[in-house]
Amino acid sequence: MSENYLYVHLETVTNMILSYGISMGDFVNSFKHVPEHLMLLSPVDPDEMIDPHTGFNVISGRENVLGYLLNPKIHGKKWIDYKHTLYLDEVTPLEVSELLYLGHAYTHLSSPFYYKLANRYVYLQVPNGNVKTYYRHLDDFYRVLSNAIVRCFEQHHFEQNFLFRRNTTNFVPLDQGTIQTLHQLLIDGVLFNFMAAKRDGGFFQVPLYQLRHRFSGGEAAWLADDDILLGHLRYNRETQHWNVTLQA
Structure with a gap:
């Protein structure tokens, strides 16, 4: 069905895209540089790597990032990229609460782009089949x-x-x-x-x-x-x- 319809709605204030029919392959093939790190906004899996400061699951290394993104068995992907592991320790409790809300409510409380994370993207698979993505650069x-x-x-x-x-x-x-x-x-x-x-x-x-x-x-x-x-x-x-x- 996804090759029969594409739906795209752009919200220009935060560069939020509500879409249907855009595949993860379309997304990954657009990368100029594969993100080095992801923070997962989905429910925490205790068997996977957890950042001790923020409490979120994290994935590091471009090969591991691509393995997560392109794994068809993982449903409900929700993540934000970040640039440096070192700066995770500087994320404030308020920012952690904002990230929790982002993953839970599929929308932002404040800007979805964080100085400490230096993220380019936020990616949220919505239960109704749509995807919400935020792009620092359109x-x-x-x-x-x-x-x-x-x-x-x-x-x-x-x-x-x-x-x-x-x-x-x-x-x-x-x-x-x-x-x-x-x-x-x-x-x-x-x-x-x-x-x-x-x-x-x-x-x-x-x-x-x-x-x-x-x-x-x-x-x-x-x-x-x-x-x-x-x-x-x-x-x-x-x-x-x-x-x-x-x-x-």
């Missing part, structure tokens, strides 16, 4: 979004269009201009409906919708009659260029 998110969009185009194209399987289309990452256009739309939330993606001449395109109802990843009806068609994200197969065409 450019990190747009690499993730580009990976997700390209993956969905490729999977839809190959699975749904048998006649074109032999003629592989290599989708390039989204360019900055297309990202900027999408940025404005994402502030109100956008559903990329790959169930309705199609080939139109030399273009592949997916319709973009603004929903009039609160989105939940587990709902049976993804679109309602009063949802608004915003336009289409289009890929030119010949020139390998992306663009967004908006409804008049």
Whole structure:
């Protein structure tokens, strides 16, 4: 189902992204540098490494971090990265309580970016199937979004269009201009409906919708009659260029 729909809602004050359909592979493949350390915000496992000052489970070493992130058997992943183990001893009791709240309530009390942790991300798998992520730098998110969009185009194209399987289309990452256009739309939330993606001449395109109802990843009806068609994200197969065409 995750290759059929992408949903992205951007909250610009704290760079929070509510999403559905973005895979952990999309996230990990966007890393310029794999985080060296993770603090887990999920319930503490006494059999795993625990930081004695904060009381949270921690994972150190890039190989171990990737092993955790990409392990499909671990559900409900909730974590925040941090830069230096040494600074964990300086985390205050108030900050520990904020982190506990972040993991429990899936939202922030104050800024989700901590000076002592120097974190770039907060990642929270929400029980309803959505994911909440906070990005210190939105450019990190747009690499993730580009990976997700390209993956969905490729999977839809190959699975749904048998006649074109032999003629592989290599989708390039989204360019900055297309990202900027999408940025404005994402502030109100956008559903990329790959169930309705199609080939139109030399273009592949997916319709973009603004929903009039609160989105939940587990709902049976993804679109309602009063949802608004915003336009289409289009890929030119010949020139390998992306663009967004908006409804008049």
